[in-house]
Amino acid sequence: MPSDVEYSPVGEGLGMRDFWLYVWMRRAAVIAAHVTGLGLTVVISLLSRPGTSLFSWHPVCMSAAYCLCLTEGILLFSAEGSPFCFKSRKGKVRLHWFCQALVLIAAATGLGFMVASKNVSERPHLATWHSLLGTCTLAATALQAACGICVIFPKLLRLSSSSPARLKLYHATCGLVVYLLATVTVMSAMFSDWFQATVKGAAWWTFFLLPLFPALVVMNQITNAYLPRKKLTS
Template identity: 90%
Template sequence: MPSDVEYSPVGEALGLRDYWLYVWLRRAAVIAAHVTGLGLTLLISLLSRPGTSLFSWHPVCMSVAYCLCMTEGILLFSAEGSPFCFKSRKCKVRLHWFCQALVLIAAATGLGFMLASKNVSELPHLVTWHSWLGISTLAATVLQAACGICMIFPKLLPLSSPLKLKLYHATCGLVVYLLATVTVVSAMFSDWFQATVKGVAWWGFLLLPLFPALVVMNQITNAHLPRKKITR
């Protein structure tokens, strides 16, 4: 029995009158998301002063993993404003895998520095909401990577339609990215961050991770949102 669901970008339903405005707004949003992810990573790295302590490497590694690599690994599939828009689909998939591998390496390294810092300071582990969210995000990232492997080897999962596997992978990826965004935001409520950044600047940092998350959410839902076929 044929499926009653098709996968089509939401933007295809837009009228010609608003087409160019829609394209340029999306292009500007994607470019701004690239700049925001890179800028947030650089700012956190500067604030952390890497090398001054074991803990100082933790924010650096985690921001590189989730604010930069994961964001770029998803946005490279965007047709608007992506520096890789001229690449083939096969090349984009390879770049996506490379970025996600960097996410796992950087996140595991950041976790290692945090564990080492806690052990040296003889402080307890997993006592804050941020730590629990961080562990959950890392576990979800590993599971999403396993789902990505199944995308390359679809026979590993007994699914009848490759489109379903693609939809599951995109949906789980969105959940992981949103979970990572919540984890990054929760880090800004930590004692270290509030002692480092204060006043209006703190509110600015709090809002920065939300913009790339909105762009990523819009990209994934537009590309993979199921829509009922219209029968006449």
């Protein structure tokens, strides 16, 4: 990657900041993504009735990890509609790390409850597409966290002076892959016997499509923030 390529936040190079309608639409979209992530977490937690079984804690932990914490950890860098817009860059990075640590803790806890539930019921592991996708998502999350450590501590890991900039780009790109994997995994959960027995009809389609909205907002934020300025102005 050429060293003279600069990265532009959303709208720069396109003159989009001059259009108030565009700015307000983006702000509304980011706020709606926050609400969607929180709403999905709350509703899924209520539907799972935590405490009624070992499995009941799995949807709670996983929705908290990926629908809420992962979404907030990415959207806090958004300039439009983020409740943390008053924070400094350093403060946002620390809060991002805190959110990602919660993702790892909640995801590991949810995995533990699922494994325990399968063992108690003597059902096979990795027998569905949802479980396979979930395993891939967990592995990608762990790798993404390792990449984040490289971004934060380049000198400690003896990386070259040109590596941090590229690592930030790779970190953001891998983060997008993790988020899209998590979105597909959440959507595949809608096809599970438990969810289809709990939610039916139009409500099922609503739950199935809702995770796509914050995914589109996150994808737009990352791709625009790390798109080379030269390509934007060409």
